[in-house]
Amino acid sequence: MSTPPFEGKQHKAASRLCHGVDSMKALIVYDSKTGMTERIALAISSGMKEVGAQVEVRKAVAVTAEDFKAADAWIVGAPTHIGSATSDAKHALKQGIATGAAGKKGTSFDTRFEKVGKGAADKLRKMMEEAGVRIIVPPEWFGVKGTKGPLSEGAEDKAIVFGRKIAGALRP
Ligand SMILES: Cc1cc2nc3c(=O)[nH]c(=O)nc-3n(C[C@H](O)[C@H](O)[C@H](O)COP(=O)(O)O)c2cc1C
DSSP states (O other), X not given: OOOOSOOHHHHHHHHHHHHGGGGOEXXXXXXXXXXXXXXXXXXXXXXHHHXXXXXXXXXXXXXXXXXXXXXXXXXXXXXXXXXXXXXXXXXXXXXXXXXXXXXOEEEEEEEEETTOSOXXXXXXXXXXXXXXXXXXXOOEEEEESSTTOOBOTTHHHHHHHHHHXXXXXXOO
């Protein structure tokens, strides 16, 4: 019988050497009714990719259990509706949690009117934390000027920076 080249901790260390941050798979799941949160999700994704992260982006209504299972990190976002996350975003996250949250890393984000105290990201973070997801960077919010946008000035740049920060926190 042949001996496997690496076992246990050795295997993990070797895998890190071979793949580094690239081996971490991140999933961005977002809901968006009028496109603002979608733009933020895509900007976060480009910030993460800039620094070498592997990222899949899925709309809440289209994400599958397999998408959640395949990812090491879940980044979940939604527009703020009545101080919380939209039901499509919460439903998608519940679907992910049902596949097993142990060992997953994550954070959340939202779009909301400026000067509003709490938003969707707080609710999504709470759901993830309670399920056992480790929050690796604090949730972030992005301003909108009206119910259907536009985004506040600099919101997409802020999202790119947030993406880089998430990718940095995913480094082993
Ligand atoms: C039904 C409804 C409720 C909303 N409630 C809030 C709210 O409580 N706080 C807030 O900051 N924005 C609220 N908004 C504004 C949304 O945050 C805004 O429409 C959203 O950021 C747009 O994102 P989207 O284009 O991705 O749908 C609400 C919008 C709608 C349509």
